[in-house]
Ligand SMILES: CCCCC/C=C/C(=O)SCCNC(=O)CCNC(=O)[C@H](O)C(C)(C)COP(=O)(O)OP(=O)(O)OC[C@H]1O[C@@H](n2cnc3c(N)ncnc32)[C@H](O)[C@@H]1OP(=O)(O)O
């Protein structure tokens with residue numbers, strides 16, 4: 108199994124879960140120290156793991172990395188195309204260079220990895236691919252570059268599912284909403300406040316999700332349990348896109364307690380609690 112972005116957050120969690128189920132996990136990322144830390148963790152737990160330093164935007168390195176994984180481990184049954192990220196900015200402030208950096212990170216890079224895995228292995232042998240996107244439905248203000256890229260990845264997933272089906276390759280996407288992953292630590296206090304005040308009040312399940320809640324969707328889609336699922340998107344978002352004006356009047360009274368003008372899910376304690384659940 109390959110997990111890009113396996114050195115932290117959701118990717119790290121998925122790598123742990125896949126290794127605990129008996130898979131060899133090849134984790135890919137730019138930062139060798141992060142990968143090394145996860146390698147040690149997985150090996151301490153008795154799992155099998157290899158680390159591969161590669162920027163998913165660098166076509167040559169990606170092609171070489173996939174070739175190395177096949178040479179060393181003999182097969183690629185699954186790909187978790189998870190690496191990515193973005194910074195917060197209004198459209199008016201996004202430079203062309205910044206827009207392209209985010210699109211390359213969240214669309215072009217994932218495309219390159221998926222194409223190489225398919226061409227070098229899965230076209231002949233089958234497999235399963237999970238592409239990570241985000242809660243982009245109805246747009247993603249202040250993250251528009253990422254929304255544009257993830258929207259592309261959503262339809263790329265649908266196209267690939269049809270093109271690759273005859274080769275026995277399933278391709279699905281997972282769309283996390285607000286997840287209390289280590290990835291949120293890459294945002295500064297102003298961004299975190301924006302996320303808490305602007306986003307969490309609109310989550311019907313009243314909290315951020317956890318890394319393991321996203322991982323379990325990924326692992327399910329990779330598994331034979333999902334053998335008739337391809338071209339689908341599993342949302343892991345606490346119902347956020349379905350919340351509409353007036354939705355919280357439907358909540359039991361004890362859940363319906365706005366916090367400083369915002370819903371109680373915006374309390375830092377809630378975020379901290381979700382984080383705490385993910386500590387090893
Ligand atoms: C409500 C939202 C809830 C949050 C939900 C989402 C959560 C997550 O996704 S968690 C994952 C978070 N992790 C990350 O985002 C880390 C990965 N991100 C990055 O690596 C960068 O953001 C990247 C995608 C832009 C890629 O960075 P890099 O390859 O290192 O690119 P450069 O640093 O060379 O930047 C190129 C260009 O991009 C512009 N830019 C980059 N960062 C910023 C910034 N913080 N603010 C404004 N502009 C930025 C900028 O134009 C850069 O060019 P230069 O100015 O010439 O450096």
Ligand SMILES: NC(=O)C1=CN([C@@H]2O[C@H](COP(=O)(O)OP(=O)(O)OC[C@H]3O[C@@H](n4cnc5c(N)ncnc54)[C@H](OP(=O)(O)O)[C@@H]3O)[C@@H](O)[C@H]2O)C=CC1
Pocket residue numbers: 111112113114115116117118135136137138139141161162163164189190191192193212216239240241242282283284285286287288289290291293
């Ligand atoms: N947490 C959330 O709320 C949400 C997360 N997502 C997405 O889920 C995925 C996982 O995020 P999460 O675990 O939260 O955050 P993290 O920042 O912890 O994970 C992102 C990983 O991607 C790797 N990465 C980023 N860019 C590249 C690149 N160009 N080449 C190789 N590796 C790269 C990083 O490793 P390194 O630094 O070593 O390169 C890092 O390990 C990301 O795509 C993220 O945007 C989507 C919606 C919501």
